[in-house]
Amino acid sequence: MKGLGPFLARGRQAHEDLMTEQVRLYRQGEDVFDRATGQTVPGPQTDLCEPGPARVKPVAQATGTEEQAGEREVSLRDYEIALPWATPLPPGTRVVPGDRVEVLASDDARMVGLVLYVTGAQYGGTATAWRITAEDRT
Template sequence: MSDLDAGLAAGRLAALELQRETISLYRPGAGGFNWETGADIPAAAIGIYAGPARVKPDRTEGREVDAGEANVTLRRYVVSLPWGTPAPAVRPRPGDVIDVTASPDARMVGLRLWVTGVETSSTATAWRIAGEDRS
């Protein structure tokens, strides 16, 4: 084992210890409308990952934008998944959703983030996904 491999193994173990939240990462379904019955067809989501993660703010301040008639503040987060997470059948992409389902910090539970980017690297200590809180 090279010094680099040993350092990466130690870094990945340390990153895993920081992953104290539990998340659900999924792709929202398209849904639809049944013209014969006049009822909405519920959207079936595609599950991508569920398990431990580290969710932390990327920046301390948010950016206000106009969305329709509402004022929305965008806050950026970095979500780190375990390095050893197997490659999912469906790769995450912008527009996918991350829900924080459990955390030692009760204020994090229920946080919904929208994926804005996915980072991969053979020398990373965790699999990082960029997300936005659009509240």
């Protein structure tokens, strides 16, 4: 593995060159009931890392599924989000299902504002990017 370091560094840089979106990875707090207004309000959001570059792409073989959520039909579409391999998280923190990725900027203006729900994360010392799987629940 002596020669692997420079090879991985080139691969990681090449992968980062493909990251044209800017995203925010965060955890949504539990909803809170406001007794004064009688409304449920979203809980606080906690950023898991600094907003930064990413590559967001639909998973090619995924067809999407139609699901019933309450009285509303929801389409689930799978995405892969690639972040720079060295993206830091706070100590002791892992990305878990239910965390969210918001697209802040993209060459495709239709993606801006898209919020994806994390379904899993892949870790690996020889990876060229940190990959997160997520779904669009619109």
